[in-house]
Structures are given as C-alpha cells and as structure tokens.
C-alpha cells in the first residue's frame with residue numbers, strides 16, 4: 001500500500017547572490033517523509049542538509065536567497081503560503097530540534113515560561129493555567145528529567161547540557177507535531193549523553209507515531225533510528241533506500257565511499273575516505289557534481305544524472321544504472337577492502353562491527 005505523504009520536497013533549488021557571484025547550492029532536491037516514517041538525511045559537511053531544512057521552515061530570505069521548487073506539507077505547498085500561515089504550521093505541526101540547546105533556549109526565561117508559552121499555542125485552543133502546567137510537567141517526565149517541578153522553575157543556564165537537550169525535545173514534542181526535524185541533535189554533547197537523548201526521542205516519536213527527519217553525521221544512529229535514508233551530495237540527492245538496503249547494498253559511488261570511510265575503533269579494516277572536496281557552489285561541475293571525484297566517471301556524467309529505480313524504494317542518481325539493470329550478485333562484488341569480522345557494535349561508528357558496508361563496483 002502506498003504510504004501517505006506528509007512532507008514532499010520537489011525539485012528544490014536554492015541559490016544565493018553574494019559579492020563573489022551566484023552560488024547554486026541546492027540543485028533539485030527531491031525528498032519525502034511519510035506519515036509515521038523516520039527518515040535520515042546524511043552527507044558530508046556543506047552538502048546542503050541544513051539548508052534544505054531552513055527552506056522547509058521558511059527561514060530563507062529572498063532576495064538574497066532564491067528558491068525554486070515545491071515543498072508540500074500535509075497537502076499545502078509551503079513555498080506558496082502567506083507568512084502568517086507558515087508560522088502557524090511551523091510552531092504547531094512541524095517542530096525542530098537543533099544541535100545546540102543553549103542557542104535554541106532563551107536564557108532570560110525559565111524552562112517553565114518557555115514550555116507554557118508553547119503549550120498556549122497548542123492547536124485547539126489555550127488550556128487553563130493548571131492544565132498547561134500539568135502538561136508541561138508530564139512532558140518533562142516523558143523525557144526522563146528528574147524533579148520536573150524544579151526544572152520548570154529553573155533557567156537554562158542552571159541545567160546541564162544533557163538536561164537542556166531533553167528540555168528541547170520536550171518543547172518540540174509537547175504539542176504533538178506531525179513532523180519533527182532534528183538537525184544533529186545532541187552532537188554538542190558527549191556520546192553517552194547523546195545516546196540517552198536519542199533513546200528518549202526514539203521512544204517518544206514511536207509512541208506518538210510522529211514523523212521524523214533526522215540529520216546526522218553518525219551513520220550508526222541513522223541505522224538504529226530510521227526506516228529510510230537519503231544520501232545528499234553537493235546539493236542534490238545521490239541515493240535513497242530503506243535503511244537496511246542502503247547499508248547492505250549501497251549503489252551510488254558516493255554512498256559507497258561514504259560508508260567505507262567510517263573508521264572502526266577496533267582498528268580493523270582500512271577506512272577509505274573519498275579523495276577531493278565538495279565543489280565550489282559558485283562554479284559547480286556540469287551534470288553530476290560528484291563526477292570529478294568519482295572513479296567511475298565517464299563522458300556521460302557531464303549531463304545531469306538519471307534517477308534510476310534499482311530496487312523497492314531504492315533509487316540512485318547515476319548513469320551507471322541507467323541501462324535498466326538491477327543490482328545483482330555480480331554488482332555487489334566482494335569488497336576489495338578487508339572487512340572486520342568481529343561481533344558487536346563498533347563504538348565509534350555505532351555500526352555493527354561485522355557489517356561494514358559492502359563496497360561494490362558498479
């Protein structure tokens with residue numbers, strides 16, 4: 001049965017005009033999140049993940065930022081909405097969890113003031129003061145904060161980083177939004193706290209069937225948390241697949257390189273980076289933007305890559321697949337990289353240590 005779409009980003013282009021010229025960053029992004037679906041968005045730094053989110057939230061200001069395309073959310077094109085309506089959706093139906101909790105909280109108001117203010121904007125009308133307070137205390141309990149009454153009266157500066165991030169999750173989820181966008185949640189925190197935070201978030205979104213768009217550099221977190229993944233390279237989507245398929249049979253040369261560059265704490269295997277750098281958006285390569293770094297590049301890559309279906313919900317933007325062939329046993333050839341074989345999870349990557357990505361030669 002086809003999944004009901006909640007967010008549907010179609011052919012999104014974003015460019016900026018600055019004194020050095022015109023930089024074309026997002027180059028036709030297509031991305032969907034279904035109702036109740038948890039979707040990951042990965043890709044190296046500067047590829048346009050946060051920019052995509054800012055476009056969804058209406059945070060890009062023309063005329064400096066030029067935006068083209070469509071962003072459908074629950075049946076409305078956000079790019080065509082009047083600002084007032086967009087603001088309503090942003091507060092109530094789409095919630096955002098940012099990386100740095102201190103920057104996202106207002107230091108001069110107590111946690112309670114900030115939480116009650118959000119609850120007052122709840123769809124369906126303002127609850128009584130007493131009901132709002134009870135709701136706030138409940139959500140703080142749900143994010144496993146001890147002594148919620150005390151936290152309600154505390155200022156952000158009086159809380160630890162982990163507590164602040166939990167408060168932020170509470171604020172994002174208190175009005176039960178349909179979609180939560182989390183951009184690198186908890187990466188400002190140490191890894192054990194980050195894991196606890198993600199557990200709290202996972203439990204809450206599962207209980208409420210909230211849709212999630214999760215941006216992170218941690219592929220282990222993506223693997224544990226999401227149903228489907230998008231891999232972004234230099235402003236467009238290179239590949240998307242159900243999470244398990246993406247990790248077991250990555251098809252785009254960039255995805256293969258990305259997965260192969262995850263280091264193992266055990267020191268087993270040889271993490272391979274991808275030579276070269278993300279292109280300059282002022283003067284990006286024509287056609288496939290990955291071509292200059294791709295070992296399989298060919299003259300056809302000067303043209304925009306085709307979007308090819310290679311499996312169930314598995315699509316790849318690469319000429320290597322445009323002959324209609326499916327990924328096969330020959331394609332998923334044994335990796336030339338010695339792969340670790342031990343059991344358990346690699347602590348650095350969060351990936352099971354015996355399931356390093358198979359590097360295939362398309």
Ligand SMILES: Nc1ncnc2c1ncn2[C@@H]1O[C@H](COP(=O)(O)OP(=O)(O)OP(=O)(O)O)[C@@H](O)[C@H]1O
Pocket residue numbers: 016023025043044045046047048049050051052281
């Ligand atoms: N307001 C802006 N004006 C000009 N360029 C911008 C603007 N905002 C973002 N960019 C450029 O867009 C590109 C993508 O930025 P973005 O923040 O989306 O990357 P990202 O994928 O989120 O990276 P990271 O993983 O480091 O967070 C960068 O090259 C950035 O310099």
Ligand SMILES: [Mg+2]
Pocket residue numbers: 049050051183
């Ligand atoms: Mg970012």
